[in-house]
Every structure is written in structure tokens, then in C-alpha cells.
Amino acid sequence: MAICRARALFSFSKCNSALVSRPFHSSPIRSFSSSQFESVGFIGLGNMGFRMVNNLIKAGYKVAVHDINCSVLKKFSDMGVVTKETPFEVAEASDVVITMLPSSSHVVLFVDNWMNPVMLDAPVSGGVLAAEAGTLTFMVGGSEEAYQAANPLFLSMGKNTIYCGKTGNGSAAKICNNLAMAVSMLGVSEALALGQSLGIAANTLTRVFNSSSARCWSSDSYNPVPGVMEEAPSSRNYDGGFASKLMAKDLNLAASSAEDIGQNCPLTSQALEIYTKLCKDGHEARDFSCVFRHYYSGKDEQ
Numbered sequence: 565m566a567i568c569r570a571r572a573l574f575s576f577s578k579c580n581s582a583l584v585s586r587p588f589h590s591s592p593i594r595s596f597s598s599s600q601f602e603s604v605g606f607i608g609l610g611n612m613g614f615r616m617v618n619n620l621i622k623a624g625y626k627v628a629v630h631d632i633n634c635s636v637l638k639k640f641s642d643m644g645v646v647t648k649e650t651p652f653e654v655a656e657a658s659d660v661v662i663t664m665l666p667s668s669s670h671v672v673l674f675v676d677n678w679m680n681p682v683m684l685d686a687p688v689s690g691g692v693l694a695a696e697a698g699t700l701t702f703m704v705g706g707s708e709e710a711y712q713a714a715n716p717l718f719l720s721m722g723k724n725t726i727y728c729g730k731t732g733n734g735s736a737a738k739i740c741n742n743l744a745m746a747v748s749m750l751g752v753s754e755a756l757a758l759g760q761s762l763g764i765a766a767n768t769l770t771r772v773f774n775s776s777s778a779r780c781w782s783s784d785s786y787n788p789v790p791g792v793m794e795e796a797p798s799s800r801n802y803d804g805g806f807a808s809k810l811m812a813k814d815l816n817l818a819a820s821s822a823e824d825i826g827q828n829c830p831l832t833s834q835a836l837e838i839y840t841k842l843c844k845d846g847h848e849a850r851d852f853s854c855v856f857r858h859y860y861s862g863k864d865e866q
Contacts, residue, residue: 601717602626605658607651609636611804612688613664615695616721620662621645622698623720628657660717683731684710687738688722691806693795699723703741705734739821742814745781746835749853752782756789757860766792766865788856791865797851805851812839812848 602625606617609631617640620627628646630653631637637647648654655661684706694700700722704711711727718725728737755778759769766789773783787793790801797805815836822829838859839852847858856862 601660601714603628603657603659604717605629605648605654605661606664607631607654607661608664609633609640610664611692612695615692616662616664616700617645619695619698619721620717625717625720628654630654662717683707684714685732685734686714686718687734689738689741690722692804694722701726703728703734703737705729705736706731736821739814739818742811743818743829743832743835746811746815746839746852747831748780749782749786749788750835750838750855752778752780753788753853753856753860753862757856757862760863766862782853786853788853789862789865790857796853798853798856802847802850802854802857805853807849808839808842808852808854809848811852812836812843815839 604620604625604627606613606620606627606629609617609629613631614636617627617629626646628648629637629640630648630651641647646657648657651661651663684704686702686704688695688700688702690700698721701724702718702722703726704714704718705728708727711725715725726737728734752773755773756766756769760766766787770783770787770789770792773779782788785793785796786798787796788798790798793799797803815832818832819829819836821827822832838855842848842855842859845858847854850858
């Protein structure tokens with residue numbers, strides 16, 4: 565993918581990782597201004613990207629889009645949104661380019677005669693539900709001035725932005741967040757499956773959790789038991805949401821990071837082992853909360 569003239573690149577991925585690059589043709593970093601981002605290009609219109617584009621449009625941005633899926637391009641064309649055949653054409657028409665691709669390895673940027681490039685890594689958290697509602701959280705690393713300039717764009721797609729410091733800190737924060745999320749989901753799923761085996765209904769035990777010290781996002785907002793929360797992926801046969809293969813990938817990144825610095829992280833290793841098995845058993849595309857059904861053999865709520 566070649567992007568030559570866009571003034572900025574925001575690169576998100578389906579694993580909810582983001583990179584923001586702001587190449588300047590002639591102006592220094594101190595001139596970095598959010599007013600430069602009026603025409604927005606967006607590449608990658610999957611579960612997350614589709615919804616993020618809709619929120620950009622609602623916020624009043626002029627958007628041009630591209631995806632390898634022609635059917636989704638037609639949906640935007642029918643809505644009156646400008647569609648482009650190539651990423652290059654998106655860049656030509658845009659002040660800033662946002663990508664939402666399966667992983668960072670799908671983003672290749674060849675810089676030609678750009679001056680003073682600025683990089684922001686800005687992973688997102690919240691999943692498809694938050695992308696739909698415009699309530700994503702952005703964890704941003706890099707130049708604070710660049711972060712301030714990009715903030716209006718972030719807030720058109722989310723409700724929280726957190727400046728995490730130097731370049732790379734956003735990605736580090738995301739890895740730690742997803743590690744905690746995985747361990748939390750495993751703990752809640754294990755406890756709910758045990759409760760069912762002991763004769764306690766999942767609805768009942770969930771009320772106990774959410775009224776006491778066990779309360780967490782995995783119990784009160786993203787419950788893994790089908791039938792407990794209608795809006796959760798568990799009640800849609802674990803379709804949509806955050807795929808187990810992406811959780812396994814993030815856990816592998818966490819494990820590798822811990823190994824690199826000599827940090828002992830036994831729960832990371834155990835969680836990675838469980839999600840790797842889940843993927844090998846054929847559930848890699850299901851939401852990561854499917855661990856309740858497919859690892860712990862939990863039952864649907866009646």
C-alpha cells in the first residue's frame with residue numbers, strides 16, 4: 565500500500581491496535597493543527613471500520629473510503645459516500661488516512677519526500693458495540709502536540725482518549741489492558757461454569773457478582789453466558805465482538821513482552837495456553853467469551 569500525499573495516517577486494526585503517522589511536506593511539527601484534518605480517508609470497512617466511518621460522517625467529516633470487499637463499498641456508495649478503487653486514490657483525496665485492517669502487518673507505508681514525520685500509536689478498546697455507539701477508548705503514545713491535534717478525530721469515534729506518553733506506550737497499554745481482560749473473562753467464565761455445576765443459575769450468580777466484590781466488565785457488561793445479557797455476543801452464538809484468535813495474538817504479544825524484560829507472568833502463560841487451544845479446536849472466529857461454552861463446557865441460561 566502506497567500513500568504519498570495524505571497529511572496523516574491513522575492505522576487501526578481489527579485487533580484494536582492503532583498507529584497514527586503525520587508526515588509534513590514543508591511545515592514543522594509546531595504547526596500541527598486539527599484544522600488540517602477536514603477530508604478523511606478510511607481504508608478497511610469491517611466490523612469496526614464500518615461503524616467508525618459512520619461516526620465520522622455523523623461528525624461532519626468529508627470521508628472517502630476503500631475496502632477490498634466490493635459489496636461493502638457499494639453500501640457506502642449508495643449512501644452518497646465517496647468510494648475509491650485503491651488506497652493511493654484515498655490518500656490523494658484526503659488530508660488524513662485512517663486504516664482499520666486485520667493487523668499492523670497489513671499496513672505498509674512508503675514515505676516519499678515527507679518531512680518531519682510524527683508517529684502516534686493509538687490502540688482502541690471497546691469492540692464492535694463501542695464502535696457502533698461511538699464510545700471507543702483510545703490509548704495514545706507519541707508526541708503530545710500531535711495527540712492534541714488528533715483528539716477531535718478520536719472523539720468523533722469514541723468518548724475517551726488517554727495520553728500514555730512516548731511512542732509505543734499506547735500499544736503497551738493496550739497489551740496490558742487485553743491481558744487483564746482475558747484473565748478477567750477466564751475467571752468469570754470458570755466461576756459461572758462452576759456455579760452451574762453446583763446448581764446455581766447463571767442469572768442468579770451474575771446478580772451476586774454484580775452486587776459484590778466480583779463485579780467487573782466481564783460480568784456486568786459482556787457476560788459470557790448465552791441468555792444472560794441480550795446485547796452481549798454470547799447471546800448471538802458468540803458472533804461478532806472480539807475474535808478469540810485476536811485475543812490469542814494479543815496474549816502472545818504480552819507473553820513475548822514479558823519474556824523480553826524478564827517479567828514473570830504466569831497468568832499470561834495460562835491464558836495464552838487456553839486461548840490457543842480454543843483456536844485449535846475451531847473457535848478462532850468466535851468472540852473470546854466463547855471460552856465459557858467451548859473450554860469450560862458452560863450451559864446456556866434457560
